[in-house]
Amino acid sequence: MESKDAIAILKSLKDKGIRFTPQRQAILEYLLDTNSHPTAEEIYRQVKERFPGVSLGTIYNTLNMLKENNFLLELDCGEMSTRFDGNAENHYHVVCRNCGKVVDFHTDLLQLDALATEHTGFAIETHRLVFYGVCGPCREIH
Numbered sequence: 001m002e003s004k005d006a007i008a009i010l011k012s013l014k015d016k017g018i019r020f021t022p023q024r025q026a027i028l029e030y031l032l033d034t035n036s037h038p039t040a041e042e043i044y045r046q047v048k049e050r051f052p053g054v055s056l057g058t059i060y061n062t063l064n065m066l067k068e069n070n071f072l073l074e075l076d077c078g079e080m081s082t083r084f085d086g087n088a089e090n091h092y093h094v095v096c097r098n099c100g101k102v103v104d105f106h107t108d109l110l111q112l113d114a115l116a117t118e119h120t121g122f123a124i125e126t127h128r129l130v131f132y133g134v135c136g137p138c139r140e141i142h
């Protein structure tokens, strides 16, 4: 699946009447550019380097707006704070319980939906699956 670029997302939001300031655009570009699954605070620190006047409120507003329009995934990483992913396509995540690193894991587990339907009779719309463990560098230390 091809990842969406900022221009296509901005155009689609503009068609819905959503206004984008240069600050909001910088947030979107940062999210599309990184695969580190940053927290809101990390996004804030990055965008602040280009736009010193940006507020944490603007960060949260923009994240909520992108999430509502399905251009952003919000990841609940257990005890660790909420992370954000500019890749909204269905994929899985592996979380290091030592350092908190989040890594993408692309695989086809859609047959789980069919299995869930078979066992429960539900029409499945989506599922969430997070793997927890210890990453390579952390395994070397311990």
Ligand SMILES: [Zn+2]
Pocket (backbone or CB within 6 Å): 096, 097, 098, 099, 100, 101, 134, 135, 136, 137, 138
């Ligand atoms: Zn680790």
Ligand SMILES: [Zn+2]
Pocket (backbone or CB within 6 Å): 037, 085, 087, 091, 092, 093, 103, 104
């Ligand atoms: Zn991801």
